Amino acid sequence: MSTLQHTGLRLRVSEKFGGTVQGEGPSTGVPACFIRLALCNLICSPCDTPYTWDTTRFDLRKEAHYENVEELLAWALDQPEDLVVVTGGEPLIQMAGLTELVKGLRAAGRTVEIETNGTIAPSEALVAAGPYFNVSPKLSRFGAAMPETRRLVPDVLRAFVTTGRSRFKFVVSEAAELAEIAALEAAYALTDISVMPEGTDPEVILAGMRTLEGPVRERGYRLGTRLHVLLWGDERGR
Incomplete structure (x- = not known):
């Protein structure tokens, strides 16, 4: 931690909270605390955290707000949960501060997951710090407000695969979108794929899981969920 006390690096933070569980991906159900960073480089209209980036609707x-890296580190290490999830927004926009934060967390023995849309390649220093990357490329329907070249960056997807520490998570609303996932899997050698239904209402999530279970299983993917939505609906800070 002493090496961080002189960096002067800050991160723009939307919110942070503990006393919860990871709701998505391979660590679903694991006790976790969250640091949600502001700003995003994409404009997904179904986004469930628009308050982190959408200046047309939010101030x-x-x-x-800004917090020094060492302040965030101290907060995270004061939480009882081993797993620290850094999410957004898009965390990799703030690469320098993110890297120092992850270095401090890993040096203290914490497990770190970074949630990313997979359009910004992680630096060598960030990869070396040892986080896991939960990469969520945006499919054509979810990212309909953007050209494909903005939401899918081939070299970046390959870079995440190369880290050996990336898991891929897709949000879908219907089983037909699994063909799009399969094409990405084949093109970029994606591994550890989970598929979860879109939604911020428990009943919508359950209905989506029932619809997707068979097709997802047949593809050999993991059926994902949004556990925090099942437990607490669309409540922030959970």
Whole structure:
């Protein structure tokens, strides 16, 4: 931690909270604390955290604040959960501060997962720090407001695969979208794929899981969920 006390690096933070569980991906159900960073480089209309980036609807001067890396590190290490999830927004926009935060967390023995949309390649220093990357490329329907070249960056997807520490997580609303996932899997050698239904209502999530279970299983993917939505609906900070 002493090496962080002189960096002067800050991160723009939307919110942070503990006393919960990881709701998505391979660590679903694991006790976790969360640091949600502000700002995103994509404009997904179904986004469930638009307050982290959408200046047309939210005032980021009120929704986000700056914190020194060492302050965030101290907060995270004061939480009882071993797993620290850094999410967004898009965390890799703030690469320098993110890297120092992860270095401090890993040096203290914490497990770190970074949630990313997979369009910004992680630096060598960030990969070396040892986090897991939960990569969530945006499919054509979810990212309909953007050209494909913005939501899918081939060299970046390959870079994440090369780390050996990336898991791929897709949000879908219907089984037909699994063909799009399969094409990405083949093109970029994606591994550890989970598929979860879109939604911020428990009944919508359950209905989506029932619809997807068979097709997802047949593809050999993991059926994912949004456990935090099942437990607490669309409540922030959970």
